[in-house]
Amino acid sequence: xxxxxxxxxxxxxxxxxxxxxxxxxxxxxxxxxxxxxxxxxxxxxxxxxxxxxxxxxxxxxxxxxxxxxxxxxxxxxxxxxxxxxxxxxxxxxxxxxxxxxxxxxxxxxxxxxxxxxxxxxxxxxxxxxxxxxxxxxxxxxxxxxxxxxxxxxxxxxxxxxxxxxxxxxxxxxxxxxxxxxxxxxxxxxxxxxxxxxxxxxxxxxxxxxxxxxxxxxxxxxxxxxxxxxxxxxxxxxxxxxxxxxxxxxxxxxxxxxxxxxxxxxxxxxxxxxxxxxxxxxxxxxxxxxxxxxxxxxxxxxxxxxxxxxxxxxxxxxxxxxxxxxxxxxxxxxxxxxxxxxxxxxxxxxxxxxxxxxxxxxxxxxx
Amino acid sequence: xxxxxxxxxxxxxxxxxxxxxxxxxxxxxxxxxxxxxxxxxxxxxxxxxxxxxxxxxxxxxxxxxxxxxxxxxxxxxxxxxxxxxxxxxxxxxxxxxxxxxxxxxxxxxxxxxxxxxxxxxxxxxxxxxxxxxxxxxxxxxxxxxxxxxxxxxxxxxxxxxxxxxxxxxxxxxxxxxxxxxxxxxxxxxxxxxxxxxxxxxxxxxxxxxxxxxxxxxxxxxxxxxxxxxxxxxxxxxxxxxxxxxxxxxxxxxxxxxxxxxxxxxxxxxxxxxxxxxxxxxxxxxxxxxxxxxxxxxxxxxxxxxxxxxxxxxxxxxxxxxxxxxxxxxxxxxxxxxxxxxxxxxxxxxxxxxxxxxxxxxxxxxxxxxxxxxxxxxxxxxxxxxxxxxxxxxxxxxxxxxxxxxxxxxxxxxxxxxxxxxxxxxxxxxxxxxxxxxxxxxxxxxxxxxxxxxxxxxxxxxxxxxxxxxxxxxxxxxxxxxxxxxxxxxxxxxxxxxxxxxxxxxxxxxxxxxxxxxxxxxxxxxxxxxxxxxxxxxxx
Numbered sequence: 001x002x003x004x005x006x007x008x009x010x011x012x013x014x015x016x017x018x019x020x021x022x023x024x025x026x027x028x029x030x031x032x033x034x035x036x037x038x039x040x041x042x043x044x045x046x047x048x049x050x051x052x053x054x055x056x057x058x059x060x061x062x063x064x065x066x067x068x069x070x071x072x073x074x075x076x077x078x079x080x081x082x083x084x085x086x087x088x089x090x091x092x093x094x095x096x097x098x099x100x101x102x103x104x105x106x107x108x109x110x111x112x113x114x115x116x117x118x119x120x121x122x123x124x125x126x127x128x129x130x131x132x133x134x135x136x137x138x139x140x141x142x143x144x145x146x147x148x149x150x151x152x153x154x155x156x157x158x159x160x161x162x163x164x165x166x167x168x169x170x171x172x173x174x175x176x177x178x179x180x181x182x183x184x185x186x187x188x189x190x191x192x193x194x195x196x197x198x199x200x201x202x203x204x205x206x207x208x209x210x211x212x213x214x215x216x217x218x219x220x221x222x223x224x225x226x227x228x229x230x231x232x233x234x235x236x237x238x239x240x241x242x243x244x245x246x247x248x249x250x251x252x253x254x255x256x257x258x259x260x261x262x263x264x265x266x267x268x269x270x271x272x273x274x275x276x277x278x279x280x281x282x283x284x285x286x287x288x289x290x291x292x293x294x295x296x297x298x299x300x301x302x303x304x305x306x307x308x309x310x311x312x313x314x315x316x317x318x319x320x321x322x323x324x325x326x327x328x329x330x331x332x333x334x335x336x337x338x339x340x341x342x343x344x345x346x347x348x349x350x351x352x353x354x355x356x357x358x359x360x361x362x363x364x365x366x
Numbered sequence: 367x368x369x370x371x372x373x374x375x376x377x378x379x380x381x382x383x384x385x386x387x388x389x390x391x392x393x394x395x396x397x398x399x400x401x402x403x404x405x406x407x408x409x410x411x412x413x414x415x416x417x418x419x420x421x422x423x424x425x426x427x428x429x430x431x432x433x434x435x436x437x438x439x440x441x442x443x444x445x446x447x448x449x450x451x452x453x454x455x456x457x458x459x460x461x462x463x464x465x466x467x468x469x470x471x472x473x474x475x476x477x478x479x480x481x482x483x484x485x486x487x488x489x490x491x492x493x494x495x496x497x498x499x500x501x502x503x504x505x506x507x508x509x510x511x512x513x514x515x516x517x518x519x520x521x522x523x524x525x526x527x528x529x530x531x532x533x534x535x536x537x538x539x540x541x542x543x544x545x546x547x548x549x550x551x552x553x554x555x556x557x558x559x560x561x562x563x564x565x566x567x568x569x570x571x572x573x574x575x576x577x578x579x580x581x582x583x584x585x586x587x588x589x590x591x592x593x594x595x596x597x598x599x600x601x602x603x604x605x606x607x608x609x610x611x612x613x614x615x616x617x618x619x620x621x622x623x624x625x626x627x628x629x630x631x632x633x634x635x636x637x638x639x640x641x642x643x644x645x646x647x648x649x650x651x652x653x654x655x656x657x658x659x660x661x662x663x664x665x666x667x668x669x670x671x672x673x674x675x676x677x678x679x680x681x682x683x684x685x686x687x688x689x690x691x692x693x694x695x696x697x698x699x700x701x702x703x704x705x706x707x708x709x710x711x712x713x714x715x716x717x718x719x720x721x722x723x724x725x726x727x728x729x730x731x732x733x734x735x736x737x738x739x740x741x742x743x744x745x746x747x748x749x750x751x752x753x754x755x756x757x758x759x760x761x762x763x764x765x766x767x768x769x770x771x772x773x774x775x776x777x778x779x780x781x782x783x784x785x786x787x788x789x790x791x792x793x794x795x796x797x798x799x800x801x802x803x804x805x806x807x808x809x810x811x812x813x814x815x816x817x818x819x820x821x822x823x824x825x826x827x828x829x830x831x832x833x834x835x836x837x838x839x840x841x842x843x844x845x846x847x848x849x850x851x852x853x854x855x856x857x858x859x860x861x862x863x864x865x866x867x868x869x870x871x872x873x874x875x876x877x878x879x880x881x882x883x884x885x886x887x888x889x890x891x892x893x894x895x896x897x898x899x900x901x902x903x904x905x
Binding site for chain 2: 024025026027028035037038041042045046049052053056057059060063064067068069070073074075076077078079080081084085088089092093096099100103104106107108110111126151152153154155158161162163164186187188190192194197198199200201203204205206208209222223224225226227228229230231232233234297299300326327
C-alpha cells in the first residue's frame with residue numbers, strides 16, 4: 001500500500017511539472033500567407049468532416065438506439081435502392097469537388113517560387129542544419145543547443161525550449177519574399193517550420209525549393225520531419241525574423257566574423273589553441289556518436305580512444321573527416337581552422353598520441 | 367502396382383478419419399482448417415511481440431527526456447513494430463481467416479493447392495525469425511522506419527539490413543503463394559451451383575485482395591532487390607552520386623505500399639459485411655454495390671501512391687493529379703459505410719460481442735477515413751506530413767480498422783472453429799476496456815500532430831508532454847487488454863459451453879450449415895443450388 005501511495009504521488013508530481021508547458025490542440029495559423037491559407041483549408045475540411053460525421057454517426061446511433069430487438073423492433077427486409085445508392089455516390093462527389101477547388105488554388109500558389117527577393121540555401125546533415133546566404137557570402141552550421149543536450153538524461157532540469165533551441169539561429173528579414181533551396185549531404189531530411197507553412201524534403205543530390213514571406217518579427221521554431229537516423233529528434237530549427245535594418249546590421253557583422261575566421265585559417269596555431277578550440281568543435285559535432293570521453297558506441301560508432309586512425313598518419317585522419325565513410329558523414333562544411341582543431345583534439349585527447357594538424361594541412365587536403 | 371494402390375487406399379482411409387496425432391499434424395498438414403489455425407496463432411504471437419515493442423515506445427515517450435532506451439534502439443523499436451505488425455500480424459491473420467473460411471463459404475472441401483498452402487505458412491516463422499534475429503546482430507536491427515527510405519536503408523544502414531531484405535523476400539513469397547491459392551480456390555473450387563454474385567462478401571473482398579497482393583508484392587521484391595545490389599554490388603539505383611535517385615525508391619516503395627494498405631483493409635470490410643447483417647437480422651444492403659465499391663477501391667489503390675510523397679519535390683501537376691485521385695477513394699469507401707448503416711437501419715439489432723466490435727469498427731474506421739481525407743489534401747498535408755497526425759490516422763485505420771475486424775471475426779466464427787462458445791460477459795468487458803483505452807491511446811495523437819510533434823522521435827519538446835503521457839497511459843491499458851483477450855479465447859477453447867450449428871440467430875452463410883465444430887473435411891459433396899440461395903447474402 002505504501003508503495004502504491006509513493007507511485008501515485010510520483011505520478012501526480014510528474015503531471016504537475018508538466019503543467020507549465022502550454023499545449024496546442026490545433027494547427028498553428030502561422031505568420032505567412034501560405035500558412036494562413038493552409039490553416040483555413042484545414043479548418044474548412046475539418047468542419048466538412050464534422051458535418052458529415054454528425055449526419056452519418058447520427059443516423060447510425062439513432063438506428064442502434066431505436067432499431068433494437070430488445071425494444072421489439074421487427075427487421076424490415078429491404079436490401080436495395082438504386083436511388084439511395086446514387087444519392088450517396090453523387091453527393092460526396094459534389095462535396096469533394098467543392099473541397100478540391102480551394103485546395104488547388106493554395107497548392108498552385110505555394111509551389112510558385114518565382115517571385116523571391118532573396119535566397120537561402122539549406123543543407124541537411126546528420127544531425128544538424130547548414131545555412132548559406134549565397135549573395136551575402138555567409139555560411140554557418142546550426143546545432144542543437146548545449147543546454148538541451150545536457151538535460152536529455154536529466155529529468156529534473158529541462159531548459160525552456162528543450163530540444164527546440166540551437167547554437168546559431170537562422171536570421172531572416174521581415175516582409176521579404178524568401179526562396180529556400182533545400183538539399184542534403186547524406187540521407188533525406190525535411191526542413192519544417194510550422195509557422196511558415198514550409199515543410200520540404202531535403203534530398204541528397206537534388207535541390208527542392210519553397211518560399212515564405214514572413215509578416216511578423218519574432219522567433220520561430222521547427223524540427224526535422226523525416227527520419228534521418230539516430231539523432232533525428234535532435235536537430236531543431238530556430239529562425240529569428242528581424243526588421244530589415246537589423247538584418248542589414250547582422251549581415252555586416254557576420255561578414256566580419258567570416259573574414260576573421262578565414263584569416264585565422266592562414267596562421268599557424270599553437271597546440272593548446274588547437275586543443276581548446278577542438279574540444280568545443282568535438283562536443284558539438286562528434287560527441288553524439290563518438291561520445292564526450294571518446295569511448296564511442298562500438299561497433300557502429302568506433303571509439304576515438306586508442307583508435308588506429310587517430311594515432312595513425314594525419315593524412316588518413318584528415319581524409320576520413322573530410323569525406324566520411326559508410327555511416328560516418330563528411331564534415332567538409334566546417335572551416336579549415338575548426339577541422340584542424342578537432343582533428344588535433346581527437347589525436348591528442350583520450351590518451352591518444354597523434355600529431356598536430358594545422359589549418360594549412362586541411363586546406364591542402366581538400 | 368498393388369502396393370501402390372494399397373498405400374493410396376490406406377492413405378485415403380486415414381484421410382477420412384481426421385487429423386494425424388501430435389506435432390507432425392501441424393508440420394505436415396495440408397488441411398485448410400489446420401493451416402488457418404496455424405496462421406492465426408502465428409499472427410497472435412506476432413501481435414504480442416509487436417505490441418511489446420509498442421509498449422517500449424510508449425514507455426520512452428511517457429515523459430520528456432531519455433529514460434529507458436537510446437535513440438538508436440528507439441528507432442529499431444519503431445521500425446520493427448511496424449514491420450512485425452504489418453507483415454507478421456495483420457496480413458497473416460487475414461490469410462488465416464481466409465484459409466479457415468473461404469473453402470467453407472464457397473462450399474469447397476479444401477483449398478485448391480493444399481501443399482503450397484502448407485509451404486506458404488511454414489515460410490512465415492522462418493521469415494519472422496530472421497527478421498527478429500537482427501536484434502542480436504552487430505549494429506542492431508533495422509532502424510530506418512518500416513518504409514525503409516534510401517539512402518538511410520542503403521549506405522547508412524547496419525549490416526543486418528541484408529537479413530531484413532531476405533526476410534522481406536520470404537514474406538513476399540508467402541503472400542504471393544497465399545494469394546494464388548485463394549484465387550485458384552475461389553475460381554476453381556467454388557461449388558458448381560454458386561455463381562460469382564452468390565459469393566459472400568468476405569470471399570469477394572479476399573478475391574480482390576489477392577489480385578492486389580499479386581500486383582504489389584513483386585514490386586516490393588524489386589525495391590528490396592535494388593537495395594541489396596546498391597548495398598553490396600556497387601549499383602546506384604538510389605544514389606545520386608552514381609546517377610540514381612533516392613526519390614525513385616519512394617515511388618517504387620509506395621507503388622507497393624498503397625495497395626498494401628488496402629490489402630490490410632479490404633478483407634476487414636468483408637468481415638464487417640457479415641457481422642452487421644447477422645445481428646441486424648436483415649440482409650446486407652446493396653450487395654452488388656458493395657462488390658463494385660471494393661473493386662473500385664482496389665483499382666484506385668494502384669493510382670494514388672504518390673500522395674505519400676507530396677513533400678519530395680514533385681511537380682505541381684503531379685501533386686494536383688495525386689490529390690484528386692486520392693480524394694476519389696472517399697466515394698467508394700463512403701458507399702460502404704452508408705451501406706452498413708443502411709443495413710442496420712430498421713433492423714432488429716442485438717449487441718453480442720462481434721456486433722460491438724463491428725459497430726465500433728464502422729465508427730472508428732470512419733474517423734480514420736476522415737483524417738485520411740484531410741491528409742489527401744496536398745497543401746494541408748504540408749503541415750500534417752510526418753507528424754503524429756499521420757500516426758493517429760493510420761492507427762485508426764489499422765488498429766481500430768483491420769485489427770478490430772480480426773477480433774470481431776474471431777468472436778464471430780470461434781464457435782465454428784472450436785465448437786465452443788466464449789464467455790459473453792467477459793468478452794463485453796474486454797470490448798469496452800479495449801475500445802476506451804484505444805481511444806485514449808490514439809485520439810490525443812491527433813492533437814500532438816497538429817501542434818507540431820514529428821513522428822519517429824524518441825524525445826520531444828515540453829509542450830507535447832501532457833498528451834504523450836495520456837497517450838502512453840491509454841497504450842498500457844490497451845496493451846493489458848490483450849491479457850484478457852488471451853484468457854477469453856483459451857477459456858473458450860478449454861471450458862466453453864458447446865455451440866450450436868448456427869449460434870447467431872440471423873447468421874447466413876454455408877459455413878453455418880456445418881457441424882457446430884466444422885468437420886475436419888467439409889463439403890465433400892458440393893452444396894445444392896437451393897442451399898446456396900438460402901444462405902446467400904445477395905438475396
